Amino acid sequence: MSIEYLRTMNMWFPDPEEAGPDGLLAFGGDLSPERLVAAYANGIFPWYGPGEPILWWCPDPRLVLEPSELHIPRSLRRVINARRFRITLDEAFPAVIGGCAHVCRGDDVGTWLVPEMIEAYNRLHALGVAHSVEAWDGDELVGGLYGVAVGRVFFGESMFHLRPDASKVAFVHLARLLERWDYGLVDCQQTTHHLLRFGAxxxxxxxxxxxLVRLREERPAPSAWIMPEGFDPLR
Incomplete structure (x- = not known):
């Protein structure tokens, strides 16, 4: 199949089922909030490096996690019980995405989160569409993750850590909170051993x-993206 070219003034996307064997569907367009929300609502996400056009992907197969089916390894339970990290929501989104920009994704090191993508996701965060989870050691941000919420689906984008297990603890808190808020699915995009261990x-x-067609039209609980006081992900 041919890879479709997206024009800036047109929010249209081709059928995601027409993506090539590697998941590449289209190129071009822009990173406006309207286009990004339309992309995620159709199972499509941007991923490209410096000097490349914007590339849009919808891989097959897709790695997913149902929040209610989260598996927490025993060693990580001990870390959570030790309360090494303080976990927050949406308190340091720019710092989290900045941290993610310096970690590996696949075979690329820190290149896929180009400046215009960072700016675009910061705009989505300001609109309440993109969210972050932060792990703190005292006043130092030592890990976290971010993603995009559409309906009852959370699209995980990236995570980082400066201390062992920091991002894992953040992920466990997120999954437990998503379950509490009636989210039906976490899109993990691509398969990693790390995520398989959590039940993805x-x-x-x-x-x-x-x-996705069903879940994107449904609303999560009204308490979504508010950290409950005294929240314990192991209870």
Whole structure:
């Protein structure tokens, strides 16, 4: 199949099922909030490096996690019980995405979060669409993750850590909170051993898109993205 070119003034995306074997669907367009929300609502996300056009992807298979099926390894339970890290929501989004820009994704080191993508996700955060989870050691940000929320789906984008287990503890808190808020699915995008250990599993692109069509139209609990006082992810 041919890779579609997206014009800046048109919010249209091709059918995600037409993506190539590697998941590449289209190139071009822009990173406006309207286009990004439309992309995620259709199971599509941007991923490209410096000097490249904006590339849009919808991989097959897709790695997903149901928040209610989260598995917490025993060693990580001990870390959480030790309360090494303080976890917050949406308190340091720019710092979290900045930290993620300096970690590896696949075979690339710190290149996929180009400045215009960082700016675009900061805009989404200001609109209440993108969210972050932070892990703190005292007053120092030592890990975290960010992603995009559409309906009852959370699209995880990236995480980073400066202390062992910091991002893992943040992820456990996020998954438990998403369950509490009635989210039905976490899109993990691509398969990693790290995420498989938490109970994530692969489904076909067709199944993912079928579930997304339903969940994107539903609303999470009204308490979503407010950290409950005294929240304990192990209870």
């Amino acid at each position: 599993y692969e489904i076909s692109r067709a199944e993912f898109l079928e579930r």
